[in-house]
Amino acid sequence: MNQAADFFAKRITARDLATIRVPEGWTAPWVELEERLEKFCAEIKSALAHGEIDEADEAASTRAFIDRLARAKLLDLVVPPQWGGPGYGASSGVSATAICLARQWMGRVSGALDTAFVMQGLGSYPVVLAGSPELRDSLMPKVRSGEQICAFAITEPEAGSDVSGMQTRAEAVEGGVRLYGQKTFISNAGLATSYSIFAREAEDGPDGRPRISAFWMPGDVEGLRVEPIEVIAPHPIGTLELDGVFIPDAHRLGAPGQGLKIALSNLDQFRATVGAAALGMADRALEVTLAHLSSRVQFGKPLAKQQGLRFALAELATEHTAAQLLVYRAAAARDRGDATPDQPAMGKLHATETAQRVIDRAVQSLGGLGVTKGQVPERLYREVRALRIYEGTSEIQKLVIARALFGARR
Numbered sequence: 001m002n003q004a005a006d007f008f009a010k011r012i013t014a015r016d017l018a019t020i021r022v023p024e025g026w027t028a029p030w031v032e033l034e035e036r037l038e039k040f041c042a043e044i045k046s047a048l049a050h051g052e053i054d055e056a057d058e059a060a061s062t063r064a065f066i067d068r069l070a071r072a073k074l075l076d077l078v079v080p081p082q083w084g085g086p087g088y089g090a091s092s093g094v095s096a097t098a099i100c101l102a103r104q105w106m107g108r109v110s111g112a113l114d115t116a117f118v119m120q121g122l123g124s125y126p127v128v129l130a131g132s133p134e135l136r137d138s139l140m141p142k143v144r145s146g147e148q149i150c151a152f153a154i155t156e157p158e159a160g161s162d163v164s165g166m167q168t169r170a171e172a173v174e175g176g177v178r179l180y181g182q183k184t185f186i187s188n189a190g191l192a193t194s195y196s197i198f199a200r201e202a203e204d205g206p207d208g209r210p211r212i213s214a215f216w217m218p219g220d221v222e223g224l225r226v227e228p229i230e231v232i233a234p235h236p237i238g239t240l241e242l243d244g245v246f247i248p249d250a251h252r253l254g255a256p257g258q259g260l261k262i263a264l265s266n267l268d269q270f271r272a273t274v275g276a277a278a279l280g281m282a283d284r285a286l287e288v289t290l291a292h293l294s295s296r297v298q299f300g301k302p303l304a305k306q307q308g309l310r311f312a313l314a315e316l317a318t319e320h321t322a323a324q325l326l327v328y329r330a331a332a333a334r335d336r337g338d339a340t341p342d343q344p345a346m347g348k349l350h351a352t353e354t355a356q357r358v359i360d361r362a363v364q365s366l367g368g369l370g371v372t373k374g375q376v377p378e379r380l381y382r383e384v385r386a387l388r389i390y391e392g393t394s395e396i397q398k399l400v401i402a403r404a405l406f407g408a409r410r
């Protein structure tokens, strides 16, 4: 690897996290974690290269990723200390910084690996936030061991960016509720054994506004049907049809009407980490681009000698480094417990938009090879796209940032 490419492949922590204030007394053993991630990601890269894991089989590869993540004790990162996770002193019990480091490393190797990892957290954290002690004690050890595969189901055909418009109904029955409606674009749909799911109570609140509630639902319930959706990069995803699925009272998460608050707290925990996955994809793209431009000779000299190309890379490298600082600033603030909503929004917005540009430049830099199936830039080009859409589109991140600038009511 040439010197410039090495710059992007270096450890993230030592160079950049030193610039970010960490909580008092935080031991932050990031180097140990990064060494484990580096070794794990090298093993996955080799397993993919040798066909031991085939991402085209989304269900089998997700299970394989989760098994390997569990064996490497990396699922511990999404589990609070009460159930054996490291916590790293983070105020929420789950360190956003640690999850960012993991996602950045995994994003360099495989978008599907990154999804398998993060869904264990995104799908189970609502239970940590608001589940009964019995539910948490029975679920969380199985999330950690990979015995449970998790999903988070909020989006509906008519309620995407505006989740408050959801129509899925929770109708009160003896001992619980029955769910009727549809959830769509649900990662791990059909594969998951554990869903955090959201629905509106049949009765609106006294103020006439819908009361959205949260529930835990096992994957094998009667009345649940799953329709797979195919997206542009490997990603198990689908639509859930809910036809009277029974949820007992014991599986409610929080009180009736608290669902939106739980969902938003969950997204607050994970939003900056989407930016970290984008950073990892951009790291890989830069590495491939720099190596190619350094070795490819046209007009009698390496392409890397063309000033136009050098300047383009210099600009992207600057943007990429700025994105990294924004992401880890947001994660550190989250771990300290003093994050403001604009911080993860800026991190996600800037890192995902920059990664898209970096990857587009990688495709362009490789010329025809860039669009050839099986080449790294071609894969990254498909993998990175959804990151600007899920967990709040780029436009929604701008709404959040603008609200911080102008105040909520202006």
Ligand SMILES: Cc1cc2nc3c(=O)[nH]c(=O)nc-3n(C[C@H](O)[C@H](O)[C@H](O)COP(=O)(O)OP(=O)(O)OC[C@H]3O[C@@H](n4cnc5c(N)ncnc54)[C@H](O)[C@@H]3O)c2cc1C
Residues within 6 Å of the ligand: 151, 152, 153, 154, 155, 157, 159, 160, 161, 162, 184, 185, 186, 187, 188, 231, 235, 237, 386, 389, 390, 391, 392, 393, 394, 395, 396
């Ligand atoms: C790969 C993938 C995985 C996903 N995984 C999950 C999951 O696990 N669980 C889950 O619940 N959901 C999941 N989603 C759904 C995702 O969160 C939604 O797709 C996303 O929130 C956008 O909703 P929408 O698709 O309905 O688009 P819409 O809300 O219809 O938006 C369409 C466009 O309009 C823009 N827009 C909307 N409102 C405004 C506004 N006020 N101002 C300016 N622009 C606006 C949006 O930014 C977007 O560009 C996933 C989606 C994808 C693609």
